[in-house]
Amino acid sequence: MRLHAGAKRVIAALGLVTVLASGACQRPRGAPASSSLDVVTLNLWHDKQDWPHRQDLIVAELEALSPEVIVLQEVLQHAALPNQAEVLASRLGYQYRFFSADAPDQARRYGNAILVRGAIEQSREIRLAPLDDYRNAGWVRARIDGRSLNVYATHLHYKPNGAAIRAQQVTGLLALIDETRGDVPSIIGGDFNTRSDAPELASLRERFVEAYGQAHEGRDANTPMHSTLNMHLGHPPIRIDHIFAQRGAFRVADARLILNRADATGAWPSDHYGVRVRLVRASD
Template identity: 40%
Template sequence: MRADKRDCAALKLVTFNIWHNQGDWNARRPLLVAALRAQDADIIALQEVLEDADVGLENQAQMLARELGGYHVAFVSTDPKGGARRYGNALLTRLPILAEDSVKLEPLDDFRTALRLRVEVQGRPVDVVATHLAWQDDAGPVRAQQIASLLDWLPQDVTPLVVMGDFNADQQDPGLATMTGPRFFSALPRSSAVTTLNPAKGHPNRVIDHIFAETTSFAPEEARIFGDVPIKGEYPSDHFGVAATIKLK
């Protein structure tokens, strides 16, 4: 008997902290476009996305969507809409969109957000969330509060869920206990990457960029880092991207 198509519905995902316009942005921009194009992802989560009219910088997520072609852009920022400078997170997708929402995460004084798209994957709804959590080494309790705020905000309707982004913590961090517990799995196994921070940009080796998917709804297929090889001495970002394919059960 042939399996139902829903049993093998693959979802290709990427998360990438693009380091806004730091470093040599003009050199990094084509490398970033090429790195993302090579992943051929259904959904791309971006962190540290900037638009700044004062320096002539268009919204970087909009630029990437245009260069890649075929992607809808959702963007969230704690900066006021219509402001000259806005900084935040984005989701790009080429899948049908059923709903879009965003929230400011508790505690509000850390200025963190979550962005959700409900997309259709072979006729089935899937929620994909992008976020970027507190960065301080001792901010485990804050990250735990931000994750709790995020999960409480989501619709409680058992729609399959993926949460991805820059969590600013490795999987051993107590603040990520909810994401590393039985409800979720990491699409990028701990043993498969030494770091998602770029040592060439002065960072220590740490895997802090993650794609977490619900265990009851998805099965891991494959995952890897990308953007980790310099081209003419330059990298796309001060992070490496994470690309993964997961399958709906």
């Protein structure tokens, strides 16, 4: 069929609209593929220094990264301070669960949290022994991009000579995992207060890969340049914040430190740096 010039111009214009529309639907360059899972862990340093300002710094970077999962430690609430995880979840548009050894009716509560860019279907928390250490572990079963995922959060005993206590707490964490994991892949984030290769984490490493170390395989990931403790705020250079991924369920694609720069005023987001890892499901 012969087309006159006007019809050809209309068809060409429609073709241009189609190209532009298809481009608008494409994932932005540099964004993770749909099969990947970005996970962040961060110790918030509760409400130390200027929390409202630090909160803005944290939100800005997490908004830019847009991870599917965020695990937080040292989350605080009290009469004059709304729950920090709840506020961050609200600002970022995530669902969250807060876990605390403090009684639910207390005004002041301190603990850990899990935020997900998806739907939380189930959750649970346990106290970790010894009970006077006020440590806990939390679990959520989340639905993210149509797939189920178990996420666990914890913050272990802090004293350098507390390896035996941390080992006991890892035993409690693994018991929670065994009771809740089902046939769904699992990840763990937290402040372990020790290096990832510490003997007290051996039972954890048998079943889970420490993602940051795996991403830097062949290099020493425990040198000062990899520290998650903020040396600018007087901490020793140790990497103690970790993300563990279930062996056989994920491949580690990338891992790096985040929230590790001061702003123009000299303010730091926290006294810890965050860790962001990119995982790919082994089935993809």
